[in-house]
Amino acid sequence: MDRPARRRVLTGLGASVAGLAGCLGLGGGGDGGETDPGATWLTTPMTDVLTDETFTIGSFDRPVVLETFAVWCSICTDQQREVWEFHGAVGDDAVSVSLNVDPNEDARRVRDHAAGHGFDWRYAVAPPSVTRSLVNRFGQGVTNAPSAPVVRLCPGGSARKLRDGVKPADELRTAIERCSTA
Numbered sequence: 001m002d003r004p005a006r007r008r009v010l011t012g013l014g015a016s017v018a019g020l021a022g023c024l025g026l027g028g029g030g031d032g033g034e035t036d037p038g039a040t041w042l043t044t045p046m047t048d049v050l051t052d053e054t055f056t057i058g059s060f061d062r063p064v065v066l067e068t069f070a071v072w073c074s075i076c077t078d079q080q081r082e083v084w085e086f087h088g089a090v091g092d093d094a095v096s097v098s099l100n101v102d103p104n105e106d107a108r109r110v111r112d113h114a115a116g117h118g119f120d121w122r123y124a125v126a127p128p129s130v131t132r133s134l135v136n137r138f139g140q141g142v143t144n145a146p147s148a149p150v151v152r153l154c155p156g157g158s159a160r161k162l163r164d165g166v167k168p169a170d171e172l173r174t175a176i177e178r179c180s181t182a
Helices: 003-024 074-093 107-117 128-138 169-181
Strands: 064-069 095-100 122-125 150-153 159-161
Touching: 064 074, 064 169, 074 095, 074 107, 074 169, 095 107, 107 122, 128 159, 150 169
Parallel strands: 064 095, 095 122
Antiparallel strands: 064 150, 150 159
16 A cells, blocks of 8 residues: 555544544533432542531532632632522522532642632532542533533432533522422
């Protein structure tokens, strides 16, 4: 086989493999539907850096607003301000968890961030297994802090990643109200 023909065959083969890999990927590119009740992100015990209490995301009997973030991310702080307003409107009808997914940040930095802004809901540092599980379920975007990722988890187990960008308090409230129809 001459060089140009060989190159075309190899290029075509490479494109086919890349296309197949995209079809067979790790799953989790989606945003909706049902969750696996045994998923690591739901069942792994984590420690609230503000209270030292242990919790799992899947253990709550109310809707959960799960926000992934990094302390260096100003957009994340904007989203957390909206979560603060959201809780002013819904009180204890929902649970919020802010989950740090930056592997370079620790509990002390997260605690200082939350306390420095007056935020008082659950804050935790995601273990690598939880981050991987979130990526498998919702796609890589759930770890892209500047896109202000938020996942709504309903008590029945239905989970959905909300749109990218800062979600106003009213939008968060509407998302949890939809749990009754999810």
